[in-house]
Structures are given as structure tokens and as C-alpha cells.
Amino acid sequence: xxxxxxxxxxxxxxxxxxxxxxxxxxxxxxxxxxxxxxxxxxxxxxxxxxxxxxxxxxxxxxxxxxxxxxxxxxxxxxxxxxxxxxxxxxxxxxxxxxxxxxxxxxxxxxxxxxxxxxxxxxxxxxxxxxxxxxxxxxxxxxxxxxxxxxxxxxxxxxxxxxxxxxxxxxxxx
Numbered sequence: 001x002x003x004x005x006x007x008x009x010x011x012x013x014x015x016x017x018x019x020x021x022x023x024x025x026x027x028x029x030x031x032x033x034x035x036x037x038x039x040x041x042x043x044x045x046x047x048x049x050x051x052x053x054x055x056x057x058x059x060x061x062x063x064x065x066x067x068x069x070x071x072x073x074x075x076x077x078x079x080x081x082x083x084x085x086x087x088x089x090x091x092x093x094x095x096x097x098x099x100x101x102x103x104x105x106x107x108x109x110x111x112x113x114x115x116x117x118x119x120x121x122x123x124x125x126x127x128x129x130x131x132x133x134x135x136x137x138x139x140x141x142x143x144x145x146x147x148x149x150x151x152x153x154x155x156x157x158x159x160x161x162x163x164x165x166x167x168x169x170x171x172x173x
Contacts, residue, residue: 006063006085011094011102012146016061018106019151020054029054030083033064037080055081060153098143105147116148120155120162129161 008014020026029043029051043051058064058081065084068077094102105113123134135142149155149162156163 003087004085005087005089008088008090009092010146011092011099012143012150014090015102015106015147015150016057017063017088018103020057020061020063022107023054025049025051026054026057030058030063033058033081033083034086037067037069037082039069039078039080041078043081056153094143098141101141101144102147105144105151113148113151117152117154120145120148120152121164124155124162124164129163131157131160131162134162 008017020030025047028047032038032043032046038046040051040055043055047054055064059066063084064081066079066081069080071077105116119138120134123129123137128134128137131142131145134140135145138145145162146157149157154165156165
């Protein structure tokens with residue numbers, strides 16, 4: 001395990017962290033990966049559930065890294081994972097209203113979140129891809145918009161532009 005520190009410089013980066021650590025399964029997968037490199041199958045044996053969603057969220061949150069396990073003779077190589085950051089440091093400033101909005105985005109139910117996500121998707125489909133323009137059009141703050149994008153598996157942020165992810169699966173319920 002590495003001794004690297006996850007430095008969060010944007011409050012919207014808290015959204016995926018809250019999503020991950022608000023779930024017993026995701027948290028358990030993370031805790032197992034703190035112990036060392038494990039394959040998906042090994043994690044499923046320990047956790048007792050499918051861990052694909054957990055691994056995807058941890059990967060999107062940039063909390064795990066993967067490598068190919070060298071196989072024994074005749075075996076197929078398997079991807080194994082480990083936590084990339086066992087420590088955390090926050091270095092940002094925001095209003096309590098913005099922080100409350102970000103926590104709300106992380107914890108709201110699927111239907112409420114999906115409404116925000118669909119509004120943003122419609123703007124992107126119309127060709128409105130700039131954070132500033134979408135915020136103005138939908139009367140959102142930039143942090144709120146970034147928080148929705150960080151939770152979404154359909155939307156992605158590239159600099160100051162919002163894009164649709166090509167190979168996106170529908171965001172979890």
C-alpha cells in the first residue's frame with residue numbers, strides 16, 4: 001500500500017467520496033483494498049456481493065489503481081486493485097450553502113438526482129457545453145453543476161466544458 005494523500009482542492013470532489021462512504025458495500029470494498037491488491041473475484045468472496053459497481057465508483061473517484069496480476073502457467077491474467085490513497089486532505093473554501101448543496105447532491109434519491117442530470121444533458125445536446133452558460137441557463141451555481149457531473153456516469157467535465165460520456169452506463173439507482 002502506498003502512503004499517498006488524496007488532496008481535494010474543489011468542494012465538488014466531495015460528492016463521489018460521500019457516495020462511496022455512504023454505502024456499506026462500497027466502504028467494505030475500499031477497506032479490503034486498503035489491505036492490499038485483490039481481484040474482483042477475491043473481493044466478492046470477502047464481501048459476499050457483486051463489487052462491480054463499487055469498483056467503478058472507486059475508479060471514477062480516483063481512489064483505486066489497477067494492474068494485471070501475473071498468471072501462473074495456463075491461467076488468464078486478471079486485473080487486481082488496490083487503494084491509491086489511504087489518506088485525505090481537503091484544501092478548499094466554499095460557502096456553507098454550497099457545501100450543503102453538494103452533500104444534498106451526494107445523498108438525494110435517484111429520481112431527484114436524475115431530474116438534475118437530465119436538465120444538464122438537454123443543455124449539452126443543444127450544444128450548450130460551457131459551465132458558465134449552463135449555469136446561467138438553468139440558474140445553478142458552478143459548484144452545484146460540478147457536483148451533479150461528479151455523481152453522474154453520463155456526464156463528464158473536460159476543463160470548463162461539459163460532455164456526454166461515450167460508453168456511459170445509466171447512473172445507479
